[in-house]
Amino acid sequence: MNDSRTRILDAAEELFAETGYEATSTARIAELASVPKGLVFHYFPQKMDVLLTLVDERTRIEVLPDEPHPGDPAGALRRLASRIPLRASPSMRRILFREAETHKSVRERLGAVNRELVGHARRGLELALPGARGDAARLEIAAATFATVLLYQESLFQLTGDRVDPDALADLISRALS
Structure with a gap:
């Protein structure tokens, strides 16, 4: 470049x-x-x-292919969280969340990032729980919860320095699906 x-x-x-x-x-x-x-x-x-x-080039989600680990939904979510932190600097995350309030295109990119996270989480859960595919609504809610907390914690960290433990979140969602 x-x-x-x-x-x-x-x-x-x-x-x-x-x-x-x-x-x-x-x-x-x-x-x-x-x-x-x-x-x-x-x-x-x-x-x-x-x-x-800036928003387009510096807020990419980088996901490596995951191997299925049947019976381990918490592990699937933990691996996902470790592989796809929002690949943006702290300043870029600040820009993304601040400017989403007033700029439609930034808000749309934030929505796309959220949809990408939800899709990857849902896919990880489907691979970990092959029999649960018939329960698509619960998997979607679990994936959306996981993605929402991951994105929220980025904003929370900017404001307070506090982090949400993605491993504990993965365990909680896994137990809820059991």
Whole structure:
């Protein structure tokens, strides 16, 4: 990736996290990135394009294929939590949750991340509990609960420094499915 483009995105990430999207000027982004202001507009025609690119490129969920472990739903969820923390920096998570309130495209990306997490959790539970596929509603609720708590804990951590133990959460959901 182009070094200037990366510096622009890094600067925008730092500034958006610190002061918010609305309070950050493109001139300030260019200054922090040590690039001419025109170069910001070369890569990103509008300031909104900087935000959208950050959200799209820096909030990926990276999931490695999981092998089925029948009879171990808690293990499936624990493995999932260890493999797919939201691959975003603390500042990027702050941007994602703050800007979702006022920017539809950011809110949509946050929703997509949630749907991805729910889908992976549901698939892990289906692999761990092959006989439970007929109980799709319970698996969906369990997967949604797991994904919601994982996403919520990212926001909670930003505000308080507290973390939810994903292993304890996985055990709790597993027991509820038994």
